[in-house]
Amino acid sequence: MSENRVLELADVDSGYGDVQVLTDLSLHVNENEIVCLIGPNGAGKSTVLKTAFGLLSPWTGSVTYHGDQIGGMAPEDIVREGIGYVPQTDNVFGSLTIDENLRMGGVARESGLDRVIGDLYDQFALLDERRKSKARTLSGGQRQVLAFARALVMEPDVLLIDEPSAGLAPNTADEVFEHVQAVNDLDTAILMVEQNAKKGLGISDRGYVLDQGTVRFEDAADGLLDNEEVSKLYLGA
Numbered sequence: 001m002s003e004n005r006v007l008e009l010a011d012v013d014s015g016y017g018d019v020q021v022l023t024d025l026s027l028h029v030n031e032n033e034i035v036c037l038i039g040p041n042g043a044g045k046s047t048v049l050k051t052a053f054g055l056l057s058p059w060t061g062s063v064t065y066h067g068d069q070i071g072g073m074a075p076e077d078i079v080r081e082g083i084g085y086v087p088q089t090d091n092v093f094g095s096l097t098i099d100e101n102l103r104m105g106g107v108a109r110e111s112g113l114d115r116v117i118g119d120l121y122d123q124f125a126l127l128d129e130r131r132k133s134k135a136r137t138l139s140g141g142q143r144q145v146l147a148f149a150r151a152l153v154m155e156p157d158v159l160l161i162d163e164p165s166a167g168l169a170p171n172t173a174d175e176v177f178e179h180v181q182a183v184n185d186l187d188t189a190i191l192m193v194e195q196n197a198k199k200g201l202g203i204s205d206r207g208y209v210l211d212q213g214t215v216r217f218e219d220a221a222d223g224l225l226d227n228e229e230v231s232k233l234y235l236g237a
């Protein structure tokens with residue numbers, strides 16, 4: 001294996017209760033990559049992130065982080081290992097200030113909290129300016145940025161992001177995608193679920209098309225964008 005795999009799901013079956021959603025699903029994220037998961041509603045994209053983050057245990061198959069098994073570990077332990085997760089909704093505490101939200105993101109840190117939060121304020125000026133404001137006063141796009149920053153307080157090697165552009169106006173979504181790229185530029189690999197497949201792939205290195213709980217296509221992002229079958233079936237072309 002030439003590349004350095006941060007996260008890998010291999011031959012995973014997973015689901016809710018006795019309802020199977022993922023079937024024999026395999027995908028991976030290499031160091032410093034942005035990988036985009038696309039596919040129709042209900043394909044199982046969010047379920048992949050939940051299985052990688054320990055919110056669901058794989059029924060069969062393996063989930064590995066830097067080659068170590070993490071399948072079945074609890075989310076609080078997975079966070080300590082170095083995986084961050086930004087869910088699609090309810091990803092910040094509206095009644096807490098921006099600063100309090102960031103500190104909550106670091107409760108599992110043993111040291112260095114002030115240093116890392118200082119670095120995040122340097123990176124995200126809009127958060128720095130509003131430190132003492134309640135998170136509920138932020139716009140949808142700003143809230144999304146706070147959710148990224150909160151997950152970054154643990155300095156993860158890989159960040160799982162569920163539909164960062166959901167519910168945002170196109171211009172705001174573009175700004176959020178720029179922040180995703182900025183996070184990646186600082187050496188955090190990203191596995192992102194995105195409904196806006198063209199834009200999501202547009203900022204990604206590689207992508208996977210999920211349908212009915214399994215991978216139908218995988219390729220470089222440009223390759224998926226240029227693939228006629230993928231375009232016709234999944235990109236609305």
Ligand SMILES: Nc1ncnc2c1ncn2[C@@H]1O[C@H](COP(=O)(O)OP(=O)(O)OP(=O)(O)O)[C@@H](O)[C@H]1O
Nearest residue numbers: 016019021039040041042043044045046047048195
């Ligand atoms: N908590 C749950 N309990 C039972 N079934 C669930 C649960 N969450 C999701 N599902 C089902 O799992 C399947 C896959 O859902 P998932 O949210 O992973 O799809 P998705 O590809 O992310 O779709 P969307 O774009 O609509 O979010 C769907 O049929 C959904 O109804």
